Amino acid sequence: MKTDITLTVNGDAVREAVEPRTSLADLLRDNLQLTGTHLGCEMGACGACLVMLDGAPVHACLVLAVQASGHKVETIEGLNESGLIKDLQERFHDRNALQCGFCTNGMLMSAQALLSENPMPSRPEIREALSGNYCRCTGYESIVDAISATAKMRSGQTGEVS
Amino acid sequence: MxxxxxxxxxxxxxxxxxxxxxxxxxxxxxxxxxxxxxxxxxxxxxxxxxxxxLSEIAALSGISFQDGWLRIGAMTRHVQAINDPLIAAQAPLFAAAAPFVAHPAIRNRGTLGGSLAHADPASEFPAAAVAMRVELEIASPKGTRRVPADEFFLDIYETAIEPGEILLAIHVPGPVAGQVIGFDEITRRQGDYAMVGAAVQAVAKDGILQDISIALFSVGTRPTRAVAAQAALMGRVIDDASIADAKAALGDDLDPPDDLQFPATMRLHLARVLLGRILANLEAVA
Amino acid sequence: MIPSKNHIGQSHRRKNALRHLAGRGRFVTDLALPRMVHAAFVRSPMAKGNIVELDVSEAAVASGVVRVFTAETLNHSCVPWTGTLDHFAGMQSGAQNMLASSEVLWVGHPVVMILAHSRAEAEDACELVMLDIEDEDAVVDGDAALVKGTPLAAEGINSNMCFQTLLETPDLDDAFARAAHVVEGKFTFGRHTAVTLEPRAIVADFDPSTGQLDVHHGTQTPYQFQDVYARHFGLSEGRVRVIAPDIGGSFGMKLHVYHEEMAAVAASLMLGRPVRFVADRLESFVSDIHARDHRVTARMALDAEGGILAMDVDDMTQIGAFSSYPRTSVAEGNQVIRLMGAPYQMPDYRGRLSVVFQNKVQTSQYRAVGHPIACAVTEALVDRAAELLDLDPFEIRRRNLLADDAYPHVSATGYQFEKLSHQASLDKLHQMMGYEALRAEQTALRKQGIYRGIGIAPFVEITNPGASFYGVGGARISAQDGAVIRLTPAGDVHCAISVTEQGQGTETIIAQIVADQLGVTPDQVKVTTGDTDNTPSGGATWACRGAGIGGETALRAGRKLQMQILTLAGEILQADQQHLALASGAVVDKTTGQERITLAEIGRIATYRPDTLPKGSDNSLTAAQHFAPTGYPFDFTNGIQASHVEVDIETGVTRLLKHWVVEDCGRIINPLLVDEQIRGGVVQGLGPAVFEECLYDDMGQMTNASLADYLVPMAGEMPDIEIAHIETPTLDTILGAKGVGEAGTAAAGAAAMNAVNDALRPLGARISQTPMTPLRILTALGHV
Amino acid sequence: MELLGSQNLAATPDQVWAALFDRDVLEQAIPGCESLEQTSDTSFVAVVKLKIGPVSARFKGEIELSDIDPGKSCTLSGKGSGGIAGFAKGAARVTLTPEGDYTVLDYTADVAVGGKLAALGNRLIKSTAKKLTGEFFANFTKALTGEEETPVT
The missing domain is CATH 3.30.43.10 (Uridine Diphospho-n-acetylenolpyruvylglucosamine Reductase, domain 2)
Structure with a gap:
């Protein structure tokens, strides 16, 4: 019934026996206690469960854990500890770009992916990059501001929020 | 869940x-x-x-030229349709359609072949495939065969793929000089299923249309070729009059589903508006 | 000099946000307890029917299943709940049980509860339950519900009318008789729902060895649930602890009593082990409360100059099969008819309310209860009057908004306003949005076939409710809050307070307020919320009260502790405490500002060396304070919003270009957090105006119960929102703060509807229904 | 939702009529029919497995013929429960009209679904119902006459 899988999660080699039906999100949350990956809809519509799979954000609810075997997964916990998104986190904090915090994991994943492809996105481009990330609390503007400010700071401009 | x-x-x-x-x-x-x-x-x-x-099968990946056609492996991800230079050059409607498909993270994982085989009547790639007149390469235990897009999409979620068969690749015919394309859809939110969408590919010589291929989606049980609208445009220049005729002709092409949120009359109206806008803004293939 | 105590009014960042940014939030959905079992429910697929067969024998023996409960085996453990209140005279509702026993009354009504070792196994077993329901004609439409001969929507009611009321001033008919102009309209406001990103979640953990029930509950009102669980399960309140950790959004949706949460508690009590229920998204759509669902007929009488004489309003609101508990589903409609015309000098009024049962999910309180409906109707009529009289929308409002020196004022509906700033807000908005330039641009673009519209909507918001809100009706819902503040042995400050945090920044503002009372920085104040064992009892989060009531409680507690510290310091220093003050973490000389003794030293002495204090000294460094508003029944705030839209008149698609808000919430404690509350609120108002709707078919089936089909507002469609403030503190409290949580939601939809109609006006089209979908706009334009 | 259709059948009305009450014909006609058990002259118990794209569900239910005007018209109704997927029910009024060598079978069907199917499938329900109804009458034609369908509309 259970299948053995091996994958790398936040740099650690992970070996688990899972039912094939287990989603990557459930593996991370239930088996590995990486609860920073959230579940909001379990059908790929809200973006709360985004993780980096081989370096690109994907919905952990839409990937079966068995499919991730042999691949590299990074979660918010890993990104946080790597220090890679420290500036992004700081701008989110400055700008109060989160309230309840449930969408924040996905927002950071989408933001990081956007900025790595497009270092100076326009506001509409940022909004488009977030088109699959639902936030009920903020109204989005502060998130757009925070990402925009990070882009400016990374490219050496000021991070002043206009 | x-x-x-x-x-x-x-x-x-x-x-x-x-x-x-x-x-x-x-x-x-x-x-x-x-x-x-x-x-x-x-x-x-x-x-x-x-x-x-199927995702780790090497034979399902890769994008290459083959006998003047572009062969796109079925496992090609949506994001590759946006970024791959070969697709941009020879399958520009896939490149144009891809940004409309759902959201960035979905596009990192979703596959072109999966989308075509799934044949959701509201999805973008099937209509682009019909408009480009691609051929779908299907493997069965008896061998492989190629099915033209017009014969591939049969009904709601139903394709020419028989149980047990596998879609191997999408073959896109070689580009023609003077080719122009247009792709657009009307949605309420970015990434939603379209209320109506359309893919158009055309070739004009001295402004006169030598060829035009129009496929609409979210207007029926499968991507729908607008035969009457195509006929209304062939051999003409694109101007207000020909666009108006093409829009009128859509009445013969479409029999949209009728539901509470989107009555048939609304879909037909939107299809006309959309086709008019796409025709007025066709872009040369880069 | 004493450094100024100026943390109130500063944009402090939220310390608790750092945990979320690091992926270290702690939500109920993250909690796993030893021996925990997972619940899933078999629900009715029909809107109304009788259960003719229910066989759970196969499910009971399925792999991983621990227990299966039906109405027969579960309901006896809980006293049924009835959502009526005494001050809504004549209202009725059936009593509710956890599981449906014979009749199912909406699609999603829970029938069977299955507990298993995993949620997946519980869902597997749900598929094995044999449930046969004989369907009956459902009551789907509110108007039809009231037609004679229509079946009743539920048992235990004598008609489908839950509640009716009428408000009327004596001269109403006369006002309409002498009116120079009357404008009127019929409006429909769709059903929508909260869609918090974290669904409802509970882990109920009963320990039979001690008789202690711990409930980890994603709720905004833990004390209310402590009381509910104690009373309905026959436990002593002291043995019930409700812990509300990080909550992934609430917005009023997470303060109602739900069948599934009650069932989880019941099951834990019976099994003696932790029971977890987390609604999945599909369940959320058919079991979370829905909101609004109004049909309003309204008219407005005006004199020749466009002065508003009166409004006459009839609101029919559709609430589902039961009134919700413990607040009732009547409060929404009650506020709709009382908030009509509230910003205006309007002498006369008549408001009729009919609250109607139907076989759908219950509707109840959701952010800005009643406000968006009252505001949209009022402002649509004001715009229609402006059009009729050929007045600019700003001008007609300038003529009618209450003057800024006209307070105190009592509205035609009986609301008392202490002091508002409508006229100043109107002027500020006009200037801020560059109104004249926008109008010029609109005219120019129309010539190119681009239809843009500008809509404005002034509003009032009910905040800081006193006990007259629910308490007088017999509801055990606290209007007061409590705080306990202590100076720790190391000289830090800890505040335990009953108002709760859902990300709006409660803990941060409480720290700011307390810091200012004790001369420390907010960083030195640790705030604990959301745990009935560790904080004093209070109302927590509802109806916009965290800053106004919770903040005042914290302020008073802080001042009490300040006195205790100064008294003790006076004794230690042998100084007159009148000459001492607190600043920079120390007791200082009031006139020179010179440090006399640090708080750390006071903490040390009081804790470890009380023997060195003069005989009879009180070494207490803990202060407790409760506070309830006793002045005005509510503190009203006011403001005005503007929306700029572009309507694609060929596709019916509306694009929101920009939004502006001028808001007066009294004393602003943290501008950063206030602005983001407003922005989030605006988007929660724009969502239902343009996108959100629970779509039901004529059998009572909700047909878009997923996040793919129910359209929540997303980043791509929402506008930037510019905000300005006017500050008119309430004199009812020392702090002067009012609420701001609902302000954004109150008027955003009204402004958007006026903007869309402004865009459509040259085409002779008008829309009076939300959400303003492409279909409705195309229909208004005659394209469909 | 209402669905209308018409089939031209190369058979006499009596033959068509008999087929409507023939368990074997019905079994071949019902899309996805896994079992069909006759419980009376006019009623059946069926297990049907439907697969439409990403949705597949097994329905157990009853099929009944009523309002019978022999040789001319009857109502064919069915109600099936798909467990937690929800339920489907429908009734088709069938009328037979002789036309030369053929019999024209007209039907007006009213189909409804509930529960999860209704909640999630709204976008596709009408198309699906139309497709299944069409398949039923096409299969019916084939079972009766051995011919491929000849839908008129």
Whole structure:
């Protein structure tokens, strides 16, 4: 019934026996206690469960854990500890770009992916990059501001929020 | 919303996948990107006994030229349709359609072949495939065959792929000088299923249309070729009069579904508006 | 000099946000307890029917299943709940039980509860339950519900009318008789729902060895649930602890009593082990409360100059099969008819309310209860009057908004306003949005076939409710809050307070307020919320009260502790405490500002060396304070919003270009957090105006119960929102703060509807229904 | 939702009529029919497995013929429960009209679904119902006459 899988999660080699039906999100949350990956809809519509799979954000609810075997997964916990998104986190904090915090994991994943492809996105481009990330609390503007400010700071401009 | 239990095999070859399918019998589902299958599992709208994962089969990947056609492996991800230079050059409607498909993270994982095989009547790639007159290469235990897009999409979620068969690749015919394209859709929010969408590919010589191919989506049970609208445009220049005729002709082409949110008259109206806008803004292929 | 205590009014960042940014939030959905079992429910697929067969024998023996409960085996453990209140005279509702026993009354009504070792196994077993329901004609439409001969929507009611009321001034008919102009309209406001990103979640953990029930509950009102669980399960309140950790959004949706949460508690009590229920998204759509669902007929009488004389309003609101508990589903409609015309000098009024049962999910309180409906109707009529009289929308409002020196004022509906700033807000908005330039641009673009519209909507918001809100009706819902503040042995400050945090920044503002009372920085104040064992009892989060009531409680507690510290310091220093003050973490000389003794030293002495204090000294460094508003029944705030839209008149698609808000919430404690509350609120108002709707078919089936089909507002469609403030503190409290949580939601939809109609006006089209979908706009334009 | 259709059948009305009450014909006609058990002259118990794209569900239910005007018209109704997937029910009024060598079978069907199917499938329900109804009458034609369908509309 259970299948053995091996994958790398936040740099650690992970070996688990899972039912094939287990989603990557459930593996991370239930088996590995990486609860920073959230579940909001379990059908790929809200973006709360985004993780980096081989370096690109994907919905952990839409990937079966068995499919991730042999691949590299990074979660918010890993990104946080790597220090890679420290500036992004700081701008989110400055700008109060989160309230309840449930969408924040996905927002950071989408933001990081956007900025790595497009270092100076326009506001509409940022909004488009977030088109699959639902936030009920903020109204989005502060998130757009925070990402925009990070882009400016990374490219050496000021991070002043206009 | 947790999936029912099933067995899982990660196939290493097409032949291996097909023989596993044949052995298992009825309740088998192939898994490509999984972005249509996995949600329906979570919603318990289906309960296969076995999932055969095709995603690691090398033969299903890769984008290359073959006899003047562009061969796009079925496992090509949506994001590659946006970024790949070969697709941009020879399958520009895929490149134009891809940004409209769902959201960035979905596009990182969803596959072109999966989308075509799934044949959701509201999705973008099937209509682009019809407009480009691609051919779909399908593997069966008896061998492979190529099916033109016009004959591939049969009905709601129904294609020429028989149970157990696997979509291997999409073959796109070579580009023609003077080719122009247009792709657009009308949605309420970015990434939503379109209320109406359309893909147009045309060739003009001295402004006169030598060829035009129009496919609409979200207007019926499958991507729909607008035969009458095409006829209304052939041999003409694109101007207000020909656009008006093409829009009028859509009445013969479409018999949209009627539902509370989007009555048939609304879909037809939107299809006309959209086609008019696309025709007025056709762009030369880069 | 004493450094100024100026943390109130500063944009402090939220310390608790750092945990979320690091992926270290702790939500109920993250909690796993030893021996925990997972619940799933079999629900009715029909809107109304009788259960003719229910067989759970196969499910009971399925793999991983621990227990299966039906109405027969579960309901006896809980006293049924009835959502009526005494001050809504004549209202009725059936009593509710956890599981349906014979009749199912909406699609999603829970029938069977299955507990298993995993949620997946519980769902597997749900598929094995044999449930046969004989369907009956459902009551789907509110108007039809009231037609004679229509079946009743539920048992235990004598008609489908839950509640009716009428408000009327004596001269109403006369006002309409002498009116120079009357404008009127019929409006429909769709059903929508909260869609918090974290669904409802509970882990109920009963320990039979001690008789202690711990409930980890994603709720905004933990004390209310402590009381509910104690009373309905026959436990002593002291043995019930409700812990509300990080909550992934609430917005009023997470303060109602739900069948599934009650069932989880019941099951834990019976099994003696932790029971977890987390609604999945599909369940959320058919079991979370829905909101609004109004049909309003309204008219407005005006004199020749466009002065508003009166409004006459009839609101029919559709609430589902039961009134919700413990607040009732009547409060929404009650506020709709009382908030009509509230910003205006309007002498006369008549408001009729009919609250109607139907076989759908219950509707109840959701952010800005009643406000968006009252505001949209009022402002649509004001715009229609402006059009009729050929007045600019700003001008007609300038003529009618209450003058800024006209307070105190009592509205035609009986609301008392202490002091508002409508006229100043109107002027500020006009200037801030560059109104004249926008109008010029609109005219120019129309010539190119681009239809843009500008809509404005002034509003009032009910905040800081006193006990007259629910308490007088017999509801055990606290209007007061409590705080306990202590100076720790190391000289830090800890505040335990009953108002709760859902990300709006409660803990941060409480720290700011307390810091200012004790001369420390907010960083030195640790705030604990959301745990009935560790904080004093209070109302927590509802109806916009965290800053106004919770903040005042914290302020008073802080001042009490300040006195205790100064008294003790006076004794230690042998100084007159009148000459001492607190600043920079120390006791200082009031006139020179010179440090006399640090708080750390006071903490040390009081804790470890009380023997060194003069005989009879009180070494207490803990202060407790409760506070309830006793002045005005509510503190009203006011403001005005503007929306700029572009309507694609060929596709019916509306694009929101920009939004502006001028808001007066009294004393602003943290501008950063206030602005983001407003922005989030605006988007929660724009969502239902343009996108959100629970779509039901004529059998009572909700047909878009997923996040793919129910359209929540997303980043791509939402506008930037510019905000300005006017500050008119309430004199009812020392702090002067009012609420701001609902302000954004109150008027955003009204402004958007006026903007869309402004865009459509040259085409002779008008829309009076939300959400303003492409279909409705195309229909208004005659394209469909 | 209402669905209308018409089939031209190369058979006499009596032959068509008999087929409507013939368990074997019905079994071949019902899309996805896994079992069909006759419980009376006019009623059947069926297990039907429907697979439409990403949705597959097994329905157990009853099929009944009523309002019978022999040789001319009857109502064919069915109600099936798909467990937690929801339920489907429908009734088709069938009328037979002789026309030369053919019999024209007209039907007006009213189909409804509930529960999860209704909640999630709204976008596709009408198309699906239309497709299944069409398949039923096409299969019916084939079972009766051995011919491929000849839909008129």
């Amino acid at each position: 947790k999936s029912p239990a099933f067995e899982y095999i990660r196939a290493e070859s097409v032949a291996g996948a097909m023989s596993a399918y044949a052995e298992a019998g009825d309740d088998v589902v192939y898994l490509a990107g999984g972005h249509s299958v996995v949600p329906s599992l979570a919603l318990r709208l289906q309960a296969p006994a076995l999932m055969i994962d």
